[in-house]
Amino acid sequence: MTGRDDIRIMMGEVAGTSVMIESSGIPADFSVDGMTPRAIVTPRTLNEAAAVISCAHREKWAVIPRGGGTKMARGNVPDRDIDIVISTQALSEIDDCDTGNLTLTAKSGVTLNDVQRHLAREGHGYCVPLDPPYTEGATLGGIVATNASGPHRYLYGTARDIVLGMTVITPDGTTVHYGGKTVKNVTGYDMTKLQIGALGTLGFIGAVTVRLLPLPEAAATLLVPFASLDDAASYIHDIVHSSYTPAFIELFDREYAARLSRVPAEEPYCVAIGFCGVEEAVARQMNDLAQWGEREGARSTMHIMDDAHEIFIRELRDYPVTWTGEFPATVMLTSSVPLSRCTAHLAAARSAAEKEHVAAAFSCHAGNGIIRTYCEAADAVPALIQTMRHNAVSCGGALIVESAPTAVKASIDVWGTPRTDGIVMERLKMRFDPNSIFSPGRFIGGI
Amino acid sequence: MGGKDVIRDLEHIVGKENVLTSEMQRRLYGYDASLFRAQPDCIVLPSSTDDVAQVSALAHRNKIPLIARGAGTNLSGGSVPMEGGILLQFSRMNRISEIDIENHRVVVEPGVITLDLKNELARYGYVYQPDPASEKVTTLGGNFAENSGGPHCLKYGVTTNHILGAEIVLADGTVITVGGKASDLPGYDLTGLLVGSEGTLGIATSLTLRIMPKPEAVKTLLAVFNTLEDGGNTVSAIIADGIVPATLEMIDHLTITAVEEAFHVGFPLDAAAVLLIELDGVSDGMDRLAERIIDICRRNNVYKVTAARNDAERAKLWAGRKGAFGAVGKLRPNYLVCDGTVPRTALPEVLAKVMEIGKKYDLPIANVFHAGDGNLHPLLLFDERNADDVKRVHTAGNEILKLCADYGGTISGEHGIGTEKRDALSFVLSPADITAMTAVKEVFDPAGILNPGKIFNA
Numbered sequence: 051m052t053g054r055d056d057i058r059i060m061m062g063e064v065a066g067t068s069v070m071i072e073s074s075g076i077p078a079d080f081s082v083d084g085m086t087p088r089a090i091v092t093p094r095t096l097n098e099a100a101a102v103i104s105c106a107h108r109e110k111w112a113v114i115p116r117g118g119g120t121k122m123a124r125g126n127v128p129d130r131d132i133d134i135v136i137s138t139q140a141l142s143e144i145d146d147c148d149t150g151n152l153t154l155t156a157k158s159g160v161t162l163n164d165v166q167r168h169l170a171r172e173g174h175g176y177c178v179p180l181d182p183p184y185t186e187g188a189t190l191g192g193i194v195a196t197n198a199s200g201p202h203r204y205l206y207g208t209a210r211d212i213v214l215g216m217t218v219i220t221p222d223g224t225t226v227h228y229g230g231k232t233v234k235n236v237t238g239y240d241m242t243k244l245q246i247g248a249l250g251t252l253g254f255i256g257a258v259t260v261r262l263l264p265l266p267e268a269a270a271t272l273l274v275p276f277a278s279l280d281d282a283a284s285y286i287h288d289i290v291h292s293s294y295t296p297a298f299i300e301l302f303d304r305e306y307a308a309r310l311s312r313v314p315a316e317e318p319y320c321v322a323i324g325f326c327g328v329e330e331a332v333a334r335q336m337n338d339l340a341q342w343g344e345r346e347g348a349r350s351t352m353h354i355m356d357d358a359h360e361i362f363i364r365e366l367r368d369y370p371v372t373w374t375g376e377f378p379a380t381v382m383l384t385s386s387v388p389l390s391r392c393t394a395h396l397a398a399a400r401s402a403a404e405k406e407h408v409a410a411a412f413s414c415h416a417g418n419g420i421i422r423t424y425c426e427a428a429d430a431v432p433a434l435i436q437t438m439r440h441n442a443v444s445c446g447g448a449l450i451v452e453s454a455p456t457a458v459k460a461s462i463d464v465w466g467t468p469r470t471d472g473i474v475m476e477r478l479k480m481r482f483d484p485n486s487i488f489s490p491g492r493f494i495g496g497i
Numbered sequence: 498m499g500g501k502d503v504i505r506d507l508e509h510i511v512g513k514e515n516v517l518t519s520e521m522q523r524r525l526y527g528y529d530a531s532l533f534r535a536q537p538d539c540i541v542l543p544s545s546t547d548d549v550a551q552v553s554a555l556a557h558r559n560k561i562p563l564i565a566r567g568a569g570t571n572l573s574g575g576s577v578p579m580e581g582g583i584l585l586q587f588s589r590m591n592r593i594s595e596i597d598i599e600n601h602r603v604v605v606e607p608g609v610i611t612l613d614l615k616n617e618l619a620r621y622g623y624v625y626q627p628d629p630a631s632e633k634v635t636t637l638g639g640n641f642a643e644n645s646g647g648p649h650c651l652k653y654g655v656t657t658n659h660i661l662g663a664e665i666v667l668a669d670g671t672v673i674t675v676g677g678k679a680s681d682l683p684g685y686d687l688t689g690l691l692v693g694s695e696g697t698l699g700i701a702t703s704l705t706l707r708i709m710p711k712p713e714a715v716k717t718l719l720a721v722f723n724t725l726e727d728g729g730n731t732v733s734a735i736i737a738d739g740i741v742p743a744t745l746e747m748i749d750h751l752t753i754t755a756v757e758e759a760f761h762v763g764f765p766l767d768a769a770a771v772l773l774i775e776l777d778g779v780s781d782g783m784d785r786l787a788e789r790i791i792d793i794c795r796r797n798n799v800y801k802v803t804a805a806r807n808d809a810e811r812a813k814l815w816a817g818r819k820g821a822f823g824a825v826g827k828l829r830p831n832y833l834v835c836d837g838t839v840p841r842t843a844l845p846e847v848l849a850k851v852m853e854i855g856k857k858y859d860l861p862i863a864n865v866f867h868a869g870d871g872n873l874h875p876l877l878l879f880d881e882r883n884a885d886d887v888k889r890v891h892t893a894g895n896e897i898l899k900l901c902a903d904y905g906g907t908i909s910g911e912h913g914i915g916t917e918k919r920d921a922l923s924f925v926l927s928p929a930d931i932t933a934m935t936a937v938k939e940v941f942d943p944a945g946i947l948n949p950g951k952i953f954n955a
Contacts, residue, residue, distance in 0.1 A: 148840060148842065149737070150733060150736065150737050150840075150841065150842035151736075151840035151841045151842045151843075151871070152736060152741075152841070153840070173737070173739075174738070174739040175739075176739075197681060199681075207654070207658065208680070208681070210657075210658075210686055210689050211654055211658050220933060224929050224932075224933075225929065226927070226929050226930045226933045227926075227927065227930055228930065228933075230905070230906070230907050230925070231840055231905060231906075232838040232839065232840060232870070232871055232872070232906050232907050232910060233650070233651075233654075233655075233870050233871075234646050234650065234655055234838050234867070234870050234871075234872050234910035234911050235838065235907045235909070235910060236643065236644045236693045236909045236910065236911055236912070236913050236914070237907045237908050237909050237914060237918075237922065237925055237926065238914065238922065238926055238930070238931070238934045238952060238953075239690060239693070239694055239698075239934045239937055239938075239952075240644070240657065240689055240690060240692065240693055240694075241690070241933060241934060241937070243657075243685075243686040243688075243689030243690045244685055244686070244689075244690055244937075246686055246689070247681070247683075247684075247685075247686060248685055252685075263741065264739030264740070264741065265739070290601070290710075291598070291710060292710060293710050293711060293712055293713035293779070294713075294779065295712075295778055295779055327778070327779070327782070328781070328782030328783075328785065328786055329782060330781035330782030330785065331778065331779040331781045331782045331783075333781070334779065334781040335779060335781075384681070386679040386680050386681045386682065387679050388597075388600040388602070388678040388679050389599070389600045389601055389678075390599040390600050418680055419600075419679055419680060420680065420681065442679075445679075446677050446678050446679055447677075447679035447682075448679065448681075448682050448683050450681075450683050465683045465684070466683060468684065469673075469674060469682075469684075470672070470673040470674050471665075471673045471674060471675045471684065471687050472684065473671075473673070474667070474673060474687060474940070474941070475684050475685050475687070477940045478685060478937070478940050481936050481937075481939070481940045482933075482936065493684075494683045494684045495684075
């Protein structure tokens with residue numbers, strides 16, 4: 051096993067002096083689940099990154115890719131010591147901003163926020179239709195590697211719908227390009243899909259091509275508080291089965307609402323419906339759905355427009371930041387269930403948390419069957435997870451622990467039991483990373 | 498193929514009447530809509546996942562090629578059994594297993610015809626969005642294997658965006674489930690990897706698809722142009738103006754002539770090109786958006802622009818578009834359709850160069866394509882019986898694919914690589930890219946029995 055100084059020397063040799071190597075005094079936030087890497091390497095070009103990875107391959111070093119570091123608590127505790135963390139922080143160029151073609155290609159270390167700011171200034175204004183949490187810090191590569199998503203996924207989908215191409219450095223240091231800058235592409239296998247949500251277990255994402263959309267002419271949110279979950283559920287049911295086209299349908303409880311600046315927390319539940327599009331369509335849907343809400347038993351509704359709308363959706367997106375600000379020892383969970391089981395899952399999760407006396411807040415992407423649970427890292431959390439996972443899996447869904455303190459991870463399974471396709475995942479991992487150097491042990495089934 | 502023993506074993510699995518071996522039957526299942534021809538050793542008609550799993554295991558044990566086939570409408574030789582073997586024909590697995598409106602999902606067997614599903618869903622006011630032009634006959638299993646596109650993909654995405662899960666029989670007969678009704682299931686997105694893999698990685702025996710409520714309103718415009726260039730520029734201008742319609746389809750003069758002769762849909766015969774532009778969604782604001790589009794058309798020298806006044810008129814326009822490939826078939830005995838796709842901004846330039854290539858090789862070219870996606874479909878017309886024609890058409894086709902690659906595009910947008918475009922793969926993929934893909938192939942199918950001779954050169 052090589053020591054720290056050796057890593058530094060070898061990195062300098064393979065990748066040249068421009069590679070920044072931190073091997074003394076590694077900042078605490080670069081450790082993964084309490085494990086301190088022996089070095090942090092920050093390549094400035096993809097060639098440098100490839101040289102570093104080739105070296106890691108040769109030396110069988112355990113490698114963990116890192117973007118903005120916002121979601122490093124994701125995944126199982128690595129099953130071996132970490133040799134190097136490869137940071138994408140210096141890989142932040144926008145390589146190709148082709149708004150006429152509605153695509154953008156950028157290096158993986160650029161933050162989505164920087165990309166959005168850049169796009170807003172182009173022509174009539176464009177955006178990447180993704181709104182995952184950690185607006186300030188989340189990088190394109192990290193968002194893709196964790197398949198992060200936000201409320202607007204109801205209308206625009208997730209990374210699997212938005213990513214068109216990728217440059218990847220495979221675990222043996224080979225640079226490959228997948229997909230391209232056309233929305234239709236069936237030239238060979240769709241290899242980009244293998245990297246999305248793979249938590250860096252199949253390689254290092256160097257650059258990403260995403261599809262763009264023009265910024266909508268108008269956007270606004272309608273808030274509809276409900277005294278009962280059944281009423282809220284019935285309201286949401288009517289909307290998702292109508293021809294209205296909301297951008298998002300969020301359902302959250304009072305505990306969640308208490309940390310949003312614009313939302314009155316009098317009622318136990320609130321539905322927030324967002325709209326983007328032409329002004330006439332936004333206005334009419336706001337009005338119609340406000341009436342529907344009252345018909346379903348809401349005592350009042352609230353229109354959130356303009357700047358207030360921007361602030362509101364930012365608060366929704368960055369809720370994990372707000373929550374961890376309050377509860378540094380936090381456990382965040384994501385359940386996914388078939389659409390129609392969403393509110394039942396929420397109700398069961400809430401009562402389980404109550405029973406276990408765990409302080410928790412809940413929100414759902416209610417049009418997608420995704421339930422987010424934010425709770426303090428209490429002793430009873432593993433029991434809560436077990437109950438919720440059982441509920442999710444028994445209706446064909448799953449529960450993922452998004453983030454948890456290392457100590458909590460020791461008593462839980464972050465991903466749940468692999469299904470029948472786990473065997474293929476394992477074989478893919480073995481084939482692309484036979485020495486298991488990339489994010490070792492962090493993914494489902496310990497791959 | 499292992500002779501009578503294998504046939505007997507197959508008959509034992511699916512029943513004697515579901516194993517076809519006559520010369521005529523083998524010839525019938527030996528072609529698709531491409532120019533390639535071959536013959537399977539036998540055709541097997543499974544009725545269940547278990548049948549398919551048993552047949553796979555048998556093929557695996559005996560190292561016999563196994564080719565899944567839907568309706569054979571694919572355009573790149575993807576379902577032609579190049580090395581013989583067992584051809585699985587899914588016409589008996591054509592049940593819609595579940596229409597789950599509550600969850601916005603349907604579960605289907607692979608042999609269900611795309612339009613049959615849509616017609617069934619229409620009764621509930623729901624839509625399965627992908628709309629390949631051949632949807633009247635194509636199967637959903639085929640759409641899965643080819644990642645089929647269609648006009649409405651501009652707004653709604655291609656097949657992969659609408660397939661969320663599948664039951665897959667692996668090469669050795671193991672059955673796995675990928676994805677499902679819930680989203681974001683943990684692990685690698687094998688569903689996304691398998692869609693478009695042309696039957697080379699696994700065989701789907703059940704598919705979980707996303708459906709959505711029918712849009713409230715639809716508006717269909719027909720814009721007529723005096724030059725192809727004006728049409729192409731209009732497409733770029735609409736996108737650049739921040740409008741993403743549901744469809745932006747272009748049909749050129751030669752295609753119009755053929756379509757009018759066949760269907761009389763009302764495309765103007767003197768037009769150099771028409772654009773079929775459709776908006777859908779909530780009705781409010783749609784008229785204003787249509788006005789904006791009409792204005793852009795005018796700025797790009799449109800000769801005439803009309804809106805379909807009712808469903809019947811709209812259906813007629815679409816019948817013309819969807820029947821275009823068939824109609825063009827009347828002009829010459831054969832056509833080769835190139836499926837190159839380019840960044841939308843490059844469209845007018847590439848289109849002009851495609852026409853030059855047609856002139857250079859003295860081949861008439863009819864264009865009918867998904868302009869909004871930059872997905873070209875030049876149909877190179879020729880006569881298969883003329884050897885010189887065949888030679889020129891292949892050279893010209895290859896040149897067009899190279900052209901698309903050089904403009905930052907790709908060699909296939911929605912028809913697949915199949916047998917036909919294997920040699921052109923290197924126009925867009927490096928040896929390392931191809932090696933990574935073949936590594937995936939080896940993981941799924943180490944013995945190489947699934948649809949051999951496709952996508953990659955051996």
